[in-house]
Amino acid sequence: MQQIAFYSSFCRYIQAIVLCLWPFFTALQLHATPALTLQQAEELLRRQPDSAYIVLKDLYTRYTDAKDDISAGICLQKMGQIFYHQGYFAQSLDYHLGADRLFRQKQDRELVANNLNDIGLLYYYNKQPEQSRRQYDEALNIYQQLNAESGLAKTYGNIGHLYEKEHLYDSAFYFQHLSLQHYHNINNQEGIARIYSNIGSIYEDREQYDSAFHYFRQAVNMYEAAGNQVDRIECVNNLGDIYRKTGRYREAMEQTRKALHLAMQINEQYQIAAAYRDIAKTFNLLQQNDSAYHYQELSREYLLAIYTHENNSRTAFLQALNEVEKKNQEIEKLKDERKNTLLLTSAAIIIIVLLVILGLVVFNRQRLKMRNERALGEQERQIFTARHELIASELKNKQLEEQQLKHELETRSRELSTHTLHVIQKNQLLDSLKNKLEEMVKDDKRDQKKQLQQLLQQINHDANRNQYWTEFNSTFEQVHQDFFDKLKLQCADLTVNDLRLVALIKMNFSSADIATLLGISQDSLRVSRYRLKKKINLQGEESLAAFIQSL
DSSP states (O other), X not given: OHHHHHHHHHHHHHHHHHHXXXXXXXXXXXXXXXXXXXXXXXXXXXXXXXXXXXXXXXXXXXXXXXTOHHHHHHHHHHHHHXXXXXXXXXXXXXXXXXXXXXXXXXXXXXXXXXXXXXXHHHHHHTTOHHHHXXXXXXXXXXXXXXXXXXXXXXXHHHHHHHHHHTTOHHHHHHHHHHHHHHHHHHTOHHHHHHHHHHHHHHHHHTXXXXXXXXHHHHHHHHHXXXXXXXXXXXXXXXXXXXXXXXXXXXXXXXXXXXXXXXXXXXXXXXXXXXHHHHHHHHHHHTTOHHHHHHHHHHHHHHHHHHHHHHHHHHHHXXXXXXXXXXXXXXXXXXXXXXXXXXXXXXXHHHHHHHHHHHHHHHHHHHHHHHHHHHHHHHXXXXXXXXXXXXXXXXXXXXXHXXXXXXXXXXXXXXXXXXXXXXXXXXXXXXXXXXXXXXXXXXXXXXXXXXXXXXXXXXXXXXXTOOHHHHHXXXXXXXXXXXXXXXXXXXXXXXXXXXXXXXXXXXXXXXXXHHXXXXXXXXXXXXXXXXXXXXXXXXXXXXXXXXXXXXX
């Protein structure tokens, strides 16, 4: 009991210490809050992807620590977009899959579907169109359940674009028109323009230039109304391509120069290079090869500058990633060192406090132990005294019971002997009367011969009755318990007369008394004893009386 009390007290002290020091340990887990928000990081994506990545990574750590899985998933999604724009599709896919797991854990189905569209595009660029289609199909299923028109429009457009790249134009037309229908339902002009442009591209691939021109023209007008200059320039260039492919070189040159002018206004390098390339193609078709060569060189210079810039940007991005990784490692190392220092200090304080508490507990335990030992000694002494008195009382009771049983046994033995002697006397009396009556019957002078014979028969009948044996057997078994059971183990086929003979021998009656009790002659008794020895398997020299007395 004192050990249980000791450990209980010790656990209570430890619990109090942990509660006191818990805020201190919690402080070890805190880190600096990033200065920028998720929205500001998104604004950096295009202009400064390396800076955006650093901010997003810090935000991801903060949101993870705060158990904000939705915001953490959005950070992973944005980091995946950075890698996508840098051309690292495999790394981008890893980030998007991480975001997918977090969105699914929070059961935000709309975010899951939006992310699945990005994953489908990445699978396409990783040359896994089957996987891409599976992502789009799952996104479609979610958008249909949510009745999200904009999501359905975007996903149908992605599926149509996927079929177009695989040259399955009928399927591409089908899904692009489904997308167009949903964009019309929500009156999304920019989305409609994008689908017009996609349909125009399909018609252009199938060399149906009139239809292609029609859709490109509509897309240009809608992009212009929406203020989307980049996509408008691309569609204007596409119009120039249609004119050039149909032999209308002057109109082609006008559209291409218009695209070049618009691209230079916003310094869109890709579109400038594309416009120069298309102008060179038109001059080549006009047999003006000097001009064609000049514009082809301009296109090549712009493309070279773009590729150089992109390579430099990717190199800078990778260097930034390496520097971020190194800084993170250094920060983690400093945090670990600081944490170790704090832990060591805390451990030292805790050890000192625990030693003090342990000393107090040990002191109290020893004092409690001594008090308990004294109480326990007194209790054991009382228990010993009570047990000693109880044992003495039980012993006295057993002695009294033994004396009583012995007295009862002696009484039963005397009753049995008295009863047996009474029977012997009765039988002897009956034998005497019998002998006299036999003499009287033999005397022919007697006139009452018939009545005497009847009296003689009645005496013989009374002499041979077995009623007194029932009481004899009951009394004998009480005096000599288990005697017959032991005897039957030696011989199981003993008769009732055999058991009576054995009982009388056990009581040390003489042969004459036994013969009288059994109502037989001495010779019959000797025969009965001989037969009993054979049944018990005693040898000739072995004493029957000695064997019976030994049981």
